[in-house]
Amino acid sequence: MWEGRCPEGMAAGSFSPLACTRGGRETAPRTIFQRVLDILKKSSHAVELACRDPSRAEHLASSLQLITECFRCLRNACIECSVNQNSIRNLDTIGVAVDLILLFRELRVEQESLLTAFRCGLQFLGNVASRNEDSQSVVWMHAFPELFLSCLNHPDKKIVAYSSMILFTSLSSGRMKELEENLNIAIDVVAAHQKQPESEWPFLIITDHFLKSPELVKAMYAKMSNQERVTLLDLMIAKLVGDEPLTTDDIAVFLSHAELIASTFVDQCKMVLKLTSEQHAEDEEALATIRLLDVLCEMTANTDLLGYLQVFPGLLERVVDLLRLIHVAGNDTPNVFSTGGCVKAEGDVSNMAEGFKSHLIRLIGNLCYKNKDNQDKVNELDGIPLLLDSCSLDDKNPFLTQWVVYAIRNLTEDNSQNQDLIAKMEEQGLADASLLKKMGFEVEKRGDRLILKSTSDTPPL
Template sequence: MENTFSAVKSACSSSPESFSEWQHLNELLVQLKDCMLGESERAKLTAENLSTLVDLIHLCNHGIENQIEVHSTNNCLTEVYRTLRNMCVQCEQNQDLLSDHEHLFTASKNSIQALLKQFKHSKDSDIIVTLRCIVQFLGNCSVGHVTNQCLIWKIFVEELNKLFDISDEKLSLYTCMVAHTCISGNLDNQDMWTSSNTIQMLTNVISLTVECDCEWGLFLIESMCKVDSIFSKVFPLLKDTEKLLVYEVMLDHLDKTENDLNPSKSNLQFIAEDVKSQSYIILSLLEKHQNQNPVVIVKEIEILGIATSHHNVYPEVNTDKDLLSCIIYLLEGIHKIGLQGDNLFSRVDKIIKLGNIDQDHAGYCLKRDLVKLIGNMAYECKPNQDLIREMNGIPLVLDQTSIDGRNPCILLKV
């Protein structure tokens, strides 16, 4: 391995220009890449070896930026990052070594910038392959290494966001992996999570996950739910479908028992505030030609119903009298509308009509979730119990005790 590094260093010092010179350098790099597959060889890597690779990255960047044998130069750059990717696999020693070579990360950032600029003009698929290798290297370098995670995020987050513009699924998935690795391990780093670049990354990851069910994206969304006050920054930037995905991930997490860390209280309070300010939208279900979609608000009510069942976890939500008043008014409103005729809120108690119920509709199970939320908020909370009595909530809830195909299991909630 050492002889190969020496040959690479010698080839770099001569500043290759011709196709044959770049081809020779590429062959040497393929040998290095294969060497790094062996654990014993990875352990032999030195700071001098790393400096040789940094010099080569600078050389390749210069070639791409100045249109010097771009294809051959890019091929060499690809092999450099395959080598770096392989040298980090389950090797904390090499991860530590990289922590002391921030200039390698800076050179890699320049590589991404040069490749993006070149791709804008050429649309060469080989450039995408190189970008994938760079991102894989960043991922391997940061796994289980907090110092590298913070360093990589600080240097690369802006460039990583730009990679989503290429619309290459593999590249986007690798980028999600790096994002999850770098920031999910730093849940207490509020500055990292709330920076404008991180917020942009979160919106990119959520959008991608809606489109292709990215596993790394789901992991990152679950981590995001645990970060204080993040919803208030991210949600104004999301489409309804994207909000629903986040809420589905959150529901799954709330349903689990013995969580190591629950969704943030401030994010639950954000949901409660949104319900209080937007719940009127639900009544628009009966109005024609409405542009507003109540699906998000209905999902928020479902989440609050689950969250408030954890009575000691979210006391701020459980004791929110304004939220309770809003929920009682809403249940009263849809109950009255349901009594006016055959509509979305009317009770379905005949078996013959059960097949006509649209279970995908936003109003399905809504009464059940409202009753559940009222019950949870009344549990061991005398001020809430008094409020329910004052608002005639008890007879209202009891009015929901009949069998209703649109609200299965509602009797269990009353």
């Protein structure tokens, strides 16, 4: 809700100041709102003429002041007062306000008074719709889609924030389908959050509405820029790791999101190899693919989503294959995937490509958790020697050793074939005994057979 001062500088007897005070809101007669509407209509005509003839724009100061005061009166009258909201709505004030706001975008003037009127108009629409379903329907009918297309990408931050508030207030599950047919609005909301992460309304629209519609997210993702995709994926991660656990309804929705994320990663994951070339060091498509991996790591950390991703066609094979490719690429020539050599004391990870190898190994570990088929599949893909060879200090991959330990633990749990393989590797000098000890294992010879034996009951992670 927005509240401000009462109207000033208007014609004597236009309306009573009681219309804008908390105590007098519900006693405001309908005639006051009719007078305010008449003033708005008259002033709107002056704005319309200025849109047609730019030379008139410089004489709009008094009209803009009147419009501002009218919007302030209406805005304040609607605060926590459904009676006034209904009276104002029934006069068709909402339609007049929306038409006027759309005219503001056509004015070619650099006046602070125009921005003030613009902002107050949006605040009025937000207040008249607040907690009032009938008003929300009318606002939606008049404002969608033109007002949102005009305001969500406006250079003024307050106009973006206020129009986002109106969209959030007016959205409902039944109106989400209309957004699918007007994807530019949904994408503008993501872009608004990208530019103004401190603004709560775009964030709430995405987390409380968009992420509950897999069809909308899928359609948006196909049309967004890679920077916008990263922003959306970041919010998906925020939802997964938030303080509130996913509800049953959330799980059903995120299973659909998991299909989009996993299939996109399987199809595009080799894009990250572009980053080995200096000329593609900031390739946005590759960076978006990296963020897909981050989402998959958080999804597989959720037991309700893990089972679906463990059997997702081609996912495990592609992850092991990609780990091998970046491991080889990092050893061949110095690039973003080369081992850094030591762990930075501050542990600062600012580049999105940093930690990629760790996250691949984390995902392999998650996909093999209590899953014999995936344990065997990693063995078949020669993934166990690859994991052991990846275990080294690397300032670009914090906790790399710990994630290798975690993955090996999950690969060998109740899997004698994988245990035997590691035991034979240790005997042949292909596996470091000190590393195995760190993992909680040691190799023991029993007759002619080598046994990989656990030295602790609890995995390190």
